[in-house]
Amino acid sequence: MDVGLLGQFVANGMMLGMMYALVAVGFTLFFGVLDVIKFSHGDVLMVGTFAGFSTYLGLSAMGIDNAFVQLIGVLVVAVCSMAFLGAVIARYLVLPLKSAPPLNILLITLMLGTVLREAVRLFYPDGSNPKPFPYLLPTDTWPFGSFTLRADSVILLLGGLLVIVGVHVLINKTKMGLAMRAVAQDEETAKCMGINFTMIVLLTFALGSGVAAFAGVMNGLYYNEINFSMGLLLGVIGFSAAIIGGLGNIYGAILGGFLFAALQTVGAVALPFSSAYKDVFAFSVVIALMVWRPTGLIAEKSSERV
Amino acid sequence: MMSVLRKSAGSAIALAMALSLGAGIAEAKETVKVAFIGPLTGGVSANGIGGRNSADLAVQLRNADPKAKYEYEMVTLDDECKPNVGVQVATKAAADKNIIGGVTHYCSAVAIGAVDIYHKFNLPVIVWAAVLPDITYGNKHKEVHRVNGTMINQNDVAADFMEGLGYKNWVIIHDTTDYGKGHNKYFSEALKKKGGKILATFGVTSEQQDFTAELTKAKALNPDVIYFGGLTPIGVRIRSQMEKLGFAAEFQGTSGIMSDAFIAGLGPLAEGTVAFREGAPIDKLPGGKFFVEKYNEQGYGESPEAYGPFAFAAMNLLIDSIEDVGPDRKKVRKVLNKTKNRDSIVGTISFDDHGQNTVAAITKYVVQDGKWVVWEDSEYVSGKRKLPGMM
Numbered sequence: 001m002d003v004g005l006l007g008q009f010v011a012n013g014m015m016l017g018m019m020y021a022l023v024a025v026g027f028t029l030f031f032g033v034l035d036v037i038k039f040s041h042g043d044v045l046m047v048g049t050f051a052g053f054s055t056y057l058g059l060s061a062m063g064i065d066n067a068f069v070q071l072i073g074v075l076v077v078a079v080c081s082m083a084f085l086g087a088v089i090a091r092y093l094v095l096p097l098k099s100a101p102p103l104n105i106l107l108i109t110l111m112l113g114t115v116l117r118e119a120v121r122l123f124y125p126d127g128s129n130p131k132p133f134p135y136l137l138p139t140d141t142w143p144f145g146s147f148t149l150r151a152d153s154v155i156l157l158l159g160g161l162l163v164i165v166g167v168h169v170l171i172n173k174t175k176m177g178l179a180m181r182a183v184a185q186d187e188e189t190a191k192c193m194g195i196n197f198t199m200i201v202l203l204t205f206a207l208g209s210g211v212a213a214f215a216g217v218m219n220g221l222y223y224n225e226i227n228f229s230m231g232l233l234l235g236v237i238g239f240s241a242a243i244i245g246g247l248g249n250i251y252g253a254i255l256g257g258f259l260f261a262a263l264q265t266v267g268a269v270a271l272p273f274s275s276a277y278k279d280v281f282a283f284s285v286v287i288a289l290m291v292w293r294p295t296g297l298i299a300e301k302s303s304e305r306v
Numbered sequence: 307m308m309s310v311l312r313k314s315a316g317s318a319i320a321l322a323m324a325l326s327l328g329a330g331i332a333e334a335k336e337t338v339k340v341a342f343i344g345p346l347t348g349g350v351s352a353n354g355i356g357g358r359n360s361a362d363l364a365v366q367l368r369n370a371d372p373k374a375k376y377e378y379e380m381v382t383l384d385d386e387c388k389p390n391v392g393v394q395v396a397t398k399a400a401a402d403k404n405i406i407g408g409v410t411h412y413c414s415a416v417a418i419g420a421v422d423i424y425h426k427f428n429l430p431v432i433v434w435a436a437v438l439p440d441i442t443y444g445n446k447h448k449e450v451h452r453v454n455g456t457m458i459n460q461n462d463v464a465a466d467f468m469e470g471l472g473y474k475n476w477v478i479i480h481d482t483t484d485y486g487k488g489h490n491k492y493f494s495e496a497l498k499k500k501g502g503k504i505l506a507t508f509g510v511t512s513e514q515q516d517f518t519a520e521l522t523k524a525k526a527l528n529p530d531v532i533y534f535g536g537l538t539p540i541g542v543r544i545r546s547q548m549e550k551l552g553f554a555a556e557f558q559g560t561s562g563i564m565s566d567a568f569i570a571g572l573g574p575l576a577e578g579t580v581a582f583r584e585g586a587p588i589d590k591l592p593g594g595k596f597f598v599e600k601y602n603e604q605g606y607g608e609s610p611e612a613y614g615p616f617a618f619a620a621m622n623l624l625i626d627s628i629e630d631v632g633p634d635r636k637k638v639r640k641v642l643n644k645t646k647n648r649d650s651i652v653g654t655i656s657f658d659d660h661g662q663n664t665v666a667a668i669t670k671y672v673v674q675d676g677k678w679v680v681w682e683d684s685e686y687v688s689g690k691r692k693l694p695g696m697m
Binding site: 005008009012013015016121122126128129130131132141143146148150153219222223224225227229230232233234264265268269275276278279 | 347348349351352482508509510511513514515516518519520522523525526538539542543546547550551552567570571572573
């Protein structure tokens, strides 16, 4: 295999990995602060993408066709509306069930995901068909032999990286992040220290959902095609990535995301069987990893939870 | 719920029509139930809904006809294009003794799972769009008929045609359902006979989002054509991701991508995509004009899509048979089996021993300026436009 081809595979895998990582970060954030698994995460991503897409249609209808303005509009609306939706879900579905068995939350969010998915399919105009997501990024390409570098892929990767760095800074360097970590470590003590528990939970859900919306828009810009079921597999993969990384650990989630993308690429390219089995391969490896390291590759520091 | 509303609204309209004509109301007609099954939700629902409307149109027209012996009621069921759901709804229809026959299935993967059920319950059905050969040829069920052609004819024509354009090397991508696998098998066989070369074959799942790995590998082999055996949603993804990778091969599809949704999903990128389908386009069908007029009169919100006329023809054929011999499954089955040289809006229908319509003309299509255009009428034929890599 020549270098150009290898480069192309790596570039493809990086893009995928970035999207998975962004989804996985959400799962891990929610689990971190509240010990819950929010299965509607992938569908929130999808709703965010459709919100962004509608914004684009709206802006175009208003006669604003500057791609940069449109891009900003799409991102702001998608991220803000999903941050709001995430907070609403936390406030009215997750927090009231806080003392119920975790299975209830898992189930309720799983159902919510189906509701969101079906709602888009049924109520969005012509929602059951795939929609062409607009090209809002420069489409310059630089061919290097069999490797084609695209400007939009580079921008998307940098954008994703920026978001990850942003989340990192937010959690480790700000007061809000400190409060989040405090709540994650010990809810009772955090409350005693005067931290507004509800507010922190809502903010965390808003953050995770906003990041998911960003990943969704990124997905739309990369594939230029969105559909109502795009969140389903992304959700499952993001969740698996969070698990193999070590649920509750942000870096684990990122590592998990990239690892999963790498597994899929290897499964499709390097293995002798049909590429239809790439997910079978990737998920099998995830299972093996979970058996080997039940707490994930980067286990949480506080193990008292056991 | 929707279908119940639609139905009651439908019979209200029929009743009003009958009243205004002042006929057929003196004695109440016996109500006969017929089933329509297709994907009404999910990725290919546009096709299912178009078929549903078209079959409904056949029923409405018949109910408005004062000469009809029975009042028809269409029971609409959603198979979601999922084999497990399809088997459930097929059983539901077959187990209902009041349902005399059915017009069933767009998706091959669903139809192939459901045929045994129809056989078991003696429910005569007419497949309106699924193209897998085994649906009729893989069994000896007398209950199963099909008005549209199979993918064997489709792929023979496809291979012959593409070879004729001077293409030499193919990479095949197909989904791993029975539909995609069938297309792969029959196209590969047809191509081998013509001397075309298949450089690689990729099976992909029908839920897959990312194809960059497969396409990068395919691109390295430098084929002239990407053959895609599968349905619209992933067809759209593959075509648009080819563009992302700067992969300029010709994109060749099957009847599965022949929908308005494929073009809507791709925009200008759809240009130059070729695909093949049984029958002729609506405006070239013997009864095409009649169908389009009546369809528009009913004011359905959705387009009939590619296979609507087949659903209409199938429902008409079923109702004709019931009119002939009365609402009895076995008699209807017998009369359907004997169908020969029957005129319909999709052309003459003749069933062979397997219930397969033998008159299956294949039409070649190409996307030109955002529309599926018959190849012979396109600017590609005159040389005004060229497909990628065309000689």
